[in-house]
Amino acid sequence: MSSANAPEHVDLLYRDHHGWLLGWLRRKLGCAHDAADLAHDAFLRLLRRPVDLPLREPRAYLTTIAHGLVVNHWRRLEIERAWLDALMQQPESCQPSPEVRALAIEALLEVDALLSTLPDKPRRAFLMAQLDGFTYREIATELGVSERMVKKYMAQAMLHCLRAELAPGT
Structure with missing residues (x-):
């Protein structure tokens, strides 16, 4: 039917x-x-x-x-x-309004959804570089790959983000 x-x-x-x-x-x-x-x-x-x-x-x-x-x-x-755990680490004077909190959570969910479509190692490499401030050498050691491979992972992740940004309807 x-x-x-x-x-x-x-x-x-x-x-x-x-x-x-x-x-x-x-x-x-x-x-x-x-x-x-x-x-x-x-x-x-x-x-x-x-x-x-x-x-x-x-x-x-x-x-x-x-x-x-x-x-x-x-x-x-x-x-x-x-x-919310990250916000708790900030002084009370730096706490965002409930509206800003809601917008931030929605943005984080969108980023999470975008990154979840990447293969595991490129996603992990990107997150280690962006969130943890790891160098490519540190990422390579953590992932058990060469620095050259980390560069490829990062390029793949950045291209993925760029394509998502340029996609119609975004």
Whole structure:
């Protein structure tokens, strides 16, 4: 069946499986509010993403979507905690407003999403250089590669960032 009838099928899927998905998410997250938010997001994804409906294995499909949402949720929490921990190290007079905090967290999440699409070693090399201030020699030692390879990793990471910056819609 085509996705032209998607809203009706998503409605039926929602009625048949929302309670189950909510319980699954509640067990994973340990928080009813976060579970409700992510269950809502899972069904929104079904409405936005073209998919052949009805699904043969709706719970397996919903679990796959929900698992990705849970991973993203935990990643976001980790980034927020790291940012707030860094802020705690600053004097109170340097604390940003709640609006600036929210914007900074959103920017960090965008950077994280961008860097997560890089292969492991180029991403790690880039982060070591940018965040830790490591020299190429230190990065090479840490990654077990040559300095020349670190230069290639850095070029790859910078090209990746440049392409993302120049991509339409950014």
